[in-house]
Amino acid sequence: MSSIVVVDPYSAGKGIAPAFAARGVDAIAVLTTEKPPAGLASTWHPDDYREVHVLHDLDELAAKLAVHDPIAVVPGTETGVEAAEALSELIVPGRSNVLTLSSARRDKWQMAVALRTAEVPHLRQISSDRVDEVAAWLRREDLEHSPIVLKPQESGGTDDVFVAMPGDDWRAKFNRILGCVNKLNIRNDKVLVQELAVGTEYEVDTYSIDGEHGLVAVWRYAKQRRGDRLGIYLSNTLVAADDPVVDVLFDYVCQVLEATGVRNGPAHVEVMITADGPRLIEIGARLAGAEQQELTVLGTGESQITRMVRHRVDGDSSVGRYSRHRHVKSVYLSSPAAGELGNSVRFDELASLLPSYQSDALPYREGSTVPRTDDLWTSLGSVVLATTDADQLERDVAVVREIEAGLIVV
Numbered sequence: 001m002s003s004i005v006v007v008d009p010y011s012a013g014k015g016i017a018p019a020f021a022a023r024g025v026d027a028i029a030v031l032t033t034e035k036p037p038a039g040l041a042s043t044w045h046p047d048d049y050r051e052v053h054v055l056h057d058l059d060e061l062a063a064k065l066a067v068h069d070p071i072a073v074v075p076g077t078e079t080g081v082e083a084a085e086a087l088s089e090l091i092v093p094g095r096s097n098v099l100t101l102s103s104a105r106r107d108k109w110q111m112a113v114a115l116r117t118a119e120v121p122h123l124r125q126i127s128s129d130r131v132d133e134v135a136a137w138l139r140r141e142d143l144e145h146s147p148i149v150l151k152p153q154e155s156g157g158t159d160d161v162f163v164a165m166p167g168d169d170w171r172a173k174f175n176r177i178l179g180c181v182n183k184l185n186i187r188n189d190k191v192l193v194q195e196l197a198v199g200t201e202y203e204v205d206t207y208s209i210d211g212e213h214g215l216v217a218v219w220r221y222a223k224q225r226r227g228d229r230l231g232i233y234l235s236n237t238l239v240a241a242d243d244p245v246v247d248v249l250f251d252y253v254c255q256v257l258e259a260t261g262v263r264n265g266p267a268h269v270e271v272m273i274t275a276d277g278p279r280l281i282e283i284g285a286r287l288a289g290a291e292q293q294e295l296t297v298l299g300t301g302e303s304q305i306t307r308m309v310r311h312r313v314d315g316d317s318s319v320g321r322y323s324r325h326r327h328v329k330s331v332y333l334s335s336p337a338a339g340e341l342g343n344s345v346r347f348d349e350l351a352s353l354l355p356s357y358q359s360d361a362l363p364y365r366e367g368s369t370v371p372r373t374d375d376l377w378t379s380l381g382s383v384v385l386a387t388t389d390a391d392q393l394e395r396d397v398a399v400v401r402e403i404e405a406g407l408i409v410v
Contacts, residue, residue, distance in 0.1 A: 003026045005065055008077050008083075009077075010077045010079075018048060030084075037079065059090070078286060082103070097261050108151070109192055115260075117259070121279060124143070134191075147164065149195075150163075150174055152191070160176070197279050199272045201281065203218070205288045206262075207266050209318075210317065213257055216322055232375065234334075238299040248278060252277070256280055265286075267284065267285050298386045300323060329386075333400070336409070357396070385397065
């Protein structure tokens with residue numbers, strides 16, 4: 001029986017094994033750590049896998065996995081990208097991405113280096129563990145009196161992403177990030193500092209086969225800034241495939257994919273459309289995370305996972321562009337403070353209140369202790385809406401916002 005190896009099968013990666021099992025392909029799990037990161041532990045389903053291995057020695061593990069003659073080695077989530085690509089080259093060479101550029105698909109600084117080398121437009125930025133080096137760079141780039149962003153180089157979910165406006169103490173934010181262990185259980189040995197990109201942010205999800213790139217979905221983010229925290233999610237909306245911005249985004253993203261060595265499999269690319277044109281925020285050579293696979297199926301009838309199955313099982317080498325069949329929006333709820341949640345009883349009525357309601361992920365209920373929302377990890381949750389009626393969608397969004405405004409946190 002054929003098999004597929006999934007490295008760190010968390011977050012959206014949890015859906016890979018069931019999709020291949022439906023086609024008679026077993027899954028083997030490889031974990032890069034003994035336990036999944038705490039924030040992803042609830043998405044780990046070991047019963048979905050014929051075998052589970054923990055990566056200690058790359059060559060030794062590759063020899064064990066090769067016995068099963070896997071059709072592919074793929075990452076489940078961000079933490080598994082580099083290990084999956086290295087294992088793939090040892091077991092099934094040529095079926096993944098350009099190995100020498102693996103770090104450019106994982107480390108936000110190396111992404112910028114790859115784009116600069118390929119002469120692809122990108123944000124000005126520096127990677128450093130020294131305040132004086134950053135200060136000198138800001139002077140050299142004439143950014144001393146401009147807003148800047150500070151973030152970990154290898155994390156996710158807008159974890160510890162700060163904005164420093166002119167006059168703010170950016171050094172305190174730098175020192176807060178440096179040396180901390182982030183949400184992906186990685187120590188921040190350096191801090192990425194970059195000019196603030198102003199514009200509309202998009203998520204571009206692709207699937208590539210032998211260097212040809214297909215467009216699976218484009219999503220428009222709505223985010224807000226709260227104090228010095230950047231990236232509090234408000235909503236994520238599926239963009240129509242014939243929207244003119246999609247061509248602009250896809251042309252740019254194809255340049256990014258080439259520059260960072262993506263040749264096979266899914267990629268998740270975040271891009272800001274600025275006054276100067278599109279600029280990369282980050283790229284991940286893996287599935288779009290959280291519930292994005294299910295949302296894409298709702299809106300287009302397929303996803304990066306369904307394309308992966310067609311590619312790996314059926315040998316289908318066609319890449320193409322999605323079509324939007326339904327309007328889809330994921331609406332995120334937030335709390336302005338930490339405390340006890342009250343007046344949340346209407347959460348239980350969402351299905352009857354919202355004609356476009358599909359699902360929700362709202363872990364907090366009446367009396368729960370909730371965090372202040374500073375990033376995606378501390379969101380109160382989300383509500384998924386989908387319908388063919390654009391006006392109904394917006395009416396339902398308004399109801400969700402009314403419920404959110406009525407929440408009490410004390």
